[in-house]
Amino acid sequence: MPGKRLSRWVAAVPMALLALATIYPLVFTANVAMKTRRDYVLDRFSPADSLNWDNIVTAWTSVGMARYFANSLVVVTISVFFLLLFGSMAGFALSQLRFRGSKLLFLGCLAALFIPFQVIMVPLARVMADSGLIDTYPGLILAYVAQFLPFTIFLMTSYYKTIPAEIVDAARIDGNTTYGVYRRIMLPMGTPALLSVGILDTLFCWNDVLISLLMMPSAEHRTLMVGVTSLRGQYSDDIPTFASGVLIAAVPMLMIYLFLQRQIADGVTAGSTKG
Template sequence: MAPLRAGRWIAAVPMAALAIATVYPLLFTANVAMKTRHEYVLDRFAPAEGLRWDAFASAWAGADMDRYLANSLIVVAGAVALLLLLGSMAGFALSQLRFRGSRLLFLACLSALFIPFQVIMVPLARTMGQLGLVDTYPGLILAYTAQFLPFTVFLMTSYYSGIPSEITDAARIDGNSVYGVYGRIMLPLGRPALLSVGILNALFCWNDVLIALLMMPSAEHRTLMVGVTALRGQYSADIPTFAGGVLIAAVPVLVLYLCFQRQITAGVTAGSTKG
């Protein structure tokens, strides 16, 4: 029993340290947001003297956070919907349909995961500019789709590979077309994976700064994360207001993660357990 307890402590101590290192910045930011500017200058690490919400109100009203939030919701919803549609169709085709070059196509999608966005950033900006898609919602949605589609295709292909091909063969024998098999069989069966991949892609798109900053240069179309980044310069002397803006941007992500943490874990491990 003693070695077993020692093993548990060996695993628990670094995990507890990792949890503290993860939670502490959030608690520190919340504490700073509750302070006045004078309190922060006197001692940034001391606990706030009371619960004040002035920093949140200033960040929300003074920095157009409501407009940035609406921009983020529009872009994230459009990108996730397009990613799920294209990713599920590609995953179904690559895993269940037999055609020449399917394996090579899957490897091409897999290799795209290893290409950093910085490599394609300049060609993407030029192409989008030539098409008139810079500083538009469709342009940013397409940019997110291009960036995160390989990841979506990989996970959906891995998930659909675990579904017996006899199911799709029986559906075809019953008279269903390829689209009928996809819509009536594969989509319902793939609902858990679609939920997981949708949540992950929503987190990726929501937290992105680089692509949004490249595709949305005007202040009117900024996403929430880009708006929070701009707060650092706008309120460089008012750190509590900046901290309030950071927390406003983080709350939707935290709520989404806490509600769907099991689905997120399933989505991360889908590629390694299926296929």
């Protein structure tokens, strides 16, 4: 019995410290956002005297965070929609349809996961510039879909491989076409994986800075994370306003983590099941 208690403490103490190290930056940022500039200069680590929402209102209205938020919302929503659509179609084809070169295509998608974006960013920028897609929403959406589609295909293929082939054969016997099998059978059965992968893709697109900074050079079309990054230079002497911008960017993703953490964990482990 003492040995079990000791083993629990050995596991609990490091995990508690890790949780504290994860939570503290968010708590510190929220505390700074509630302070006036004078209070922050006098003592940056002391608790705020009251809930002062003026900095958050200023960041949302005057600084332009509302526009950046809307830009991110539009781009991320459309990007995730196409990622799930193309990823589920490709996952169904690579896992359940028998055609020449399917394994090679899957290996190609798997190999694309190991290519850093920094390797392809210069050719991508030149192609997008020649196509007139720089500083446009379609250009950024296309870049997100191209960057995160291999990951989506990999997870959806791994999930669809766990579905017995007999279900697909039975659907064909009932008269369904290939598209009918995908729409009536595979899409409903793949809902848990689509939800998990969709959450992960949302996190990837929302938190991205490099691709958005490359594709959207103008201030008007900046996404939220790029806008927060630009605040650091514009408001270097007004840290509470900068902290308010960081808080605005972090809250949506924090809500996703809090309420959908099980789906996120399922998405991370979706590719580990053996089909």
